[in-house]
């Protein structure tokens with residue numbers, strides 16, 4: 001998947017400079033089969049539309065562990081499936097780069113940047129993100145695809 005536009009240099013695949021609070025053509029799951037691993041690009045995560053759980057952020061960490069989590073950043077509602085998996089294996093929000101542990105759903109570190117990265121503010125969001133965790137779904141890799149278990 002090639003980035004069409006990356007106005008903020010954050011890996012956001014968006015046609016304009018607006019926050020990524022909308023879905024961007026999520027892949028449609030087929031039953032419990034979410035997405036073929038080959039369809040993941042360097043970002044390591046995609047949005048997948050499921051019948052039972054709505055649109056999820058689905059991906060694989062650098063050590064090969066698949067994950068599926070709810071798609072909504074706890075800070076300002078960016079779609080996490082439009083973000084990326086960082087080198088630490090955390091799911092990074094495409095807007096202010098808060099990152100999440102994909103196994104627990106807890107925010108690991110809060111928003112970054114000149115405004116939202118202000119330390120007391122970012123720390124408060126982190127506390128909130130550790131209470132209001134992302135929903136996590138058990139998944140497995142089978143036949144080259146990520147499946148809901």
Ligand code: FES
Pocket residue numbers: 073074075076077078093094095096097098110111112116
């Ligand atoms: S919207 Fe996710 S960190 Fe701000």
